[in-house]
Amino acid sequence: MRTAPLSLALLLAAAPLAAQTPDLAEKVERLSREVERLKAEAAPAQPSSTSILGYGEIVFSRYRRDGAKDTADLRRFVLGVTHAFDADTELVTEVEVEHAVSSADDKGEVEIEQAYILHRLSPAWSIRAGLFLVPSGLLNERHEPTVYYGVERNLVETAIIPSTWREGGVQVAGDLGSGFLLQAGVSTGFDLGKWDASSTEGAESPLGAVHQELSGAKAHDLAVFGALNWRGVPGLHLGASIFHGKGSHAASGVPPLSATLWEAHGRWTPGAWDLSALYARGEISGTAAFNQPLVGFPTLMPRTFDGWYVQAARQVWASGPRALAAFARFETVNTAAAFATLSPASLTPAPARAERVWTAGASFNLNPHVVVKADLRRFREDRNQDRFNLGLGWAF
Amino acid sequence: MRLRTLALCLPVALLACGGALAPTRGGLSAEAQLGEAIFKDTRLSASGQQACATCHVAADAHGAPNAFPAQFGGAALDLQGTRQSPSIRYLATNTPFFFDKEGTPTGGFFWDGRVDTLAEQAGGPFLNPLEMAMPGKAAVVERLAQGAYADAFRQTYGAAIFADTEAAYRAMTLALQRYQLEDPAFRPYDSKYDAFLDGKVRLSDAEARGLALFNDPRKGNCAACHPSTRGADGSRPLFTDFTYDALGVPRNPALQANADPAHFDLGLGARLGREDLYGAFKVPSLRNVARRKALFHNGRFTSLKEAVTFYVQRDTNPEKWYPRDADGNVVKFDDLPPAFRRNVNVTEAPYDRTPGQAPALDEAEIDDLVAFLQTLNDGFQP
Numbered sequence: 001m002r003t004a005p006l007s008l009a010l011l012l013a014a015a016p017l018a019a020q021t022p023d024l025a026e027k028v029e030r031l032s033r034e035v036e037r038l039k040a041e042a043a044p045a046q047p048s049s050t051s052i053l054g055y056g057e058i059v060f061s062r063y064r065r066d067g068a069k070d071t072a073d074l075r076r077f078v079l080g081v082t083h084a085f086d087a088d089t090e091l092v093t094e095v096e097v098e099h100a101v102s103s104a105d106d107k108g109e110v111e112i113e114q115a116y117i118l119h120r121l122s123p124a125w126s127i128r129a130g131l132f133l134v135p136s137g138l139l140n141e142r143h144e145p146t147v148y149y150g151v152e153r154n155l156v157e158t159a160i161i162p163s164t165w166r167e168g169g170v171q172v173a174g175d176l177g178s179g180f181l182l183q184a185g186v187s188t189g190f191d192l193g194k195w196d197a198s199s200t201e202g203a204e205s206p207l208g209a210v211h212q213e214l215s216g217a218k219a220h221d222l223a224v225f226g227a228l229n230w231r232g233v234p235g236l237h238l239g240a241s242i243f244h245g246k247g248s249h250a251a252s253g254v255p256p257l258s259a260t261l262w263e264a265h266g267r268w269t270p271g272a273w274d275l276s277a278l279y280a281r282g283e284i285s286g287t288a289a290f291n292q293p294l295v296g297f298p299t300l301m302p303r304t305f306d307g308w309y310v311q312a313a314r315q316v317w318a319s320g321p322r323a324l325a326a327f328a329r330f331e332t333v334n335t336a337a338a339f340a341t342l343s344p345a346s347l348t349p350a351p352a353r354a355e356r357v358w359t360a361g362a363s364f365n366l367n368p369h370v371v372v373k374a375d376l377r378r379f380r381e382d383r384n385q386d387r388f389n390l391g392l393g394w395a396f
Numbered sequence: 397m398r399l400r401t402l403a404l405c406l407p408v409a410l411l412a413c414g415g416a417l418a419p420t421r422g423g424l425s426a427e428a429q430l431g432e433a434i435f436k437d438t439r440l441s442a443s444g445q446q447a448c449a450t451c452h453v454a455a456d457a458h459g460a461p462n463a464f465p466a467q468f469g470g471a472a473l474d475l476q477g478t479r480q481s482p483s484i485r486y487l488a489t490n491t492p493f494f495f496d497k498e499g500t501p502t503g504g505f506f507w508d509g510r511v512d513t514l515a516e517q518a519g520g521p522f523l524n525p526l527e528m529a530m531p532g533k534a535a536v537v538e539r540l541a542q543g544a545y546a547d548a549f550r551q552t553y554g555a556a557i558f559a560d561t562e563a564a565y566r567a568m569t570l571a572l573q574r575y576q577l578e579d580p581a582f583r584p585y586d587s588k589y590d591a592f593l594d595g596k597v598r599l600s601d602a603e604a605r606g607l608a609l610f611n612d613p614r615k616g617n618c619a620a621c622h623p624s625t626r627g628a629d630g631s632r633p634l635f636t637d638f639t640y641d642a643l644g645v646p647r648n649p650a651l652q653a654n655a656d657p658a659h660f661d662l663g664l665g666a667r668l669g670r671e672d673l674y675g676a677f678k679v680p681s682l683r684n685v686a687r688r689k690a691l692f693h694n695g696r697f698t699s700l701k702e703a704v705t706f707y708v709q710r711d712t713n714p715e716k717w718y719p720r721d722a723d724g725n726v727v728k729f730d731d732l733p734p735a736f737r738r739n740v741n742v743t744e745a746p747y748d749r750t751p752g753q754a755p756a757l758d759e760a761e762i763d764d765l766v767a768f769l770q771t772l773n774d775g776f777q778p
Binding site: 197198 | 601604605608611612619626628632
């Protein structure tokens with residue numbers, strides 16, 4: 001370290017002379033190279049404390065009924081840097097670009113998906129502070145394309161659990177022993193007042209329409225969350241989580257609102273099989289007063305929304321690092337399962353019909369880091385969503 | 397009527413006593429008080445009988461006090477204007493005229509957005525030959541200098557202000573602007589709908605159904621241009637997005653200018669020299685719309701229910717609204733030259749219909765919508 005300023009000083013001091021004397025310039029150059037060699041030799045050998053990670057996916061979708069909707073999209077491209085400051089403290093970051101191009105005239109987005117400090121308090125306990133993924137469901141914290149079946153993530157963990165869901169705050173994670181892992185914390189929550197009843201965004205994902213992603217997030221009302229996962233038996237993973245917070249943020253004209261999302265999940269991987277199931281339910285209180293001035297608009301705020309899925313996958317072939325797996329999934333999602341009663345009652349929106357989706361397909365892993373996927377999706381309600389997907393994903 | 401006369405005279409009388417303005421009275425700055433006095437001063441018109449307050453009557457939500465399609469002005473008060481006097485409430489947040497990123501004309505003052513500020517708007521009627529009809533700025537300033545508030549004017553804008561006609565005229569418009577910005581009477585936000593937004597009252601069933609029809613993009617679709625919800629910053633809705641639309645309002649034979657069959661009021665397009673905008677006029681706030689005695693830029697309708705019915709039946713029953721030509725054909729959008737009738741909005745609900753189809757709202761729904769619009773009147777007493 002000390003040699004760097006020294007070499008710089010030597011070079012700077014010699015530079016004017018070097019410009020006048022070619023021989024001297026050559027000597028300075030040689031000296032500089034020598035200093036660099038000595039620096040390299042003097043440095044203690046240690047593993048790099050900074051690592052780069054990344055993942056991405058390219059998706060081609062061909063719609064069954066409407067060819068005009070067919071798309072090919074670099075859906076996400078993520079690069080992350082983790083840096084260990086010492087044995088106990090590290091920085092975790094991820095930068096994501098969605099849809100390849102982000103500009104005023106393009107649909108893409110650039111976003112920081114994670115940016116937090118992890119500090120180990122003990123071998124069993126750690127604390128995170130910053131922007132982190134909310135521990136909810138099976139996919140939100142681990143959503144690399146090599147991790148899940150299907151070209152697209154399941155609908156429950158997209159529409160009900162608003163993946164990719166991250167908040168700013170503080171959380172502790174602890175190994176309670178016997179396979180139990182606890183996570184709990186305080187974070188930013190939803191800005192329920194920004195609900196746009198004139199758009200369809202809220203019908204696609206109620207909480208996705210109001211989460212804040214730590215982008216100038218309103219923070220008058222903070223949320224609390226907790227997740228408990230158990231992996232006490234090899235191959236078996238059971239867990240549940242809850243997230244709750246008020247979301248009016250003392251905004252004028254926004255009545256008191258609070259949102260709660262809870263879910264329970266399980267995954268069992270006996271041998272070649274990979275079986276999973278999840279149920280998620282969201283509830284928002286205070287919606288009657290909030291919705292009353294919005295009557296007539298297409299998307300009022302629901303009182304409850306929920307969804308569940310069951311999925312079965314099986315590895316059907318493997319050779320070295322290569323593997324082929326087939327899967328099938330059934331899911332049902334209702335982003336507006338119930339509305340609070342309005343005045344007069346005739347203005348209360350009817351609950352939405354639950355969307356039921358069958359997905360079946362295959363994943364071919366070239367190696368654990370590169371996957372090619374294909375699937376067919378069939379929607380019971382909105383048949384225009386029926387499609388064939390082909391995807392390429394990577395993660396490292 | 398007596399109360400109105402008293403209200404008009406009181407500020408002038410007060411000024412006549414001393415000539416100087418208290419620094420603040422009723423929360424108004426000295427400049428705003430000056431603006432109030434000018435607003436109500438009939439001496440600033442050629443007839444000596446007309447002030448800003450004559451056509452923008454506080455008791456009528458600062459709009460026209462009668463059902464004339466346009467008010468009468470000029471030296472003998474016998475010349476009719478060409479457009480309805482709009483309410484000048486809730487204009488404080490209006491912006492200078494601009495085209496938004498999608499090319500939508502937005503902002504500006506008057507029906508055609510021809511000026512950019514309240515002050516500029518205030519300076520217009522004094523010199524309009526069909527309104528206050530003063531022969532020029534110098535004549536206005538001369539009368540300002542003779543007014544009971546002349547000393548206050550000098551105190552506010554400088555002892556030599558009347559020596560510079562342009563500066564004095566500009567100062568007068570600034571005083572009028574200050575008055576409109578400071579006096580809460582121009583933005584009381586005390587309608588039943590405001591109380592409803594505050595959670596203090598409930599709407600009746602008919603009013604609530606009317607609100608739903610107002611908001612519903614498949615029914616009234618009124619909120620598309622007249623937003624009914626609070627802004628992202630919590631600001632109260634103004635029921636206008638300050639844009640422009642060509643509605644195809646029928647020609648109004650009661651408007652004297654229309655006696656000339658070659659006369660067409662082309663609105664924003666005429667001002668900008670853009671044929672594609674011929675017939676477009678400012679989307680007004682619907683606050684206090686139920687108190688208006690004549691509606692639309694040409695005052696064609698004198699009943700709110702009739703105006704709402706026109707919206708929903710314009711395209712399903714055009715024969716109800718437009719005359720027929722010699723061949724018996726309905727002449728839709730007859731207040732525009734034939735070549736520019738294509739400018740009229742026919743794509744959005746509730747216009748997106750054809751003869752024979754059911755209107756977007758039936759009679760009962762129209763009544764509900766009108767009931768809701770009545771909640772937008774200022775001065776609600778629970």
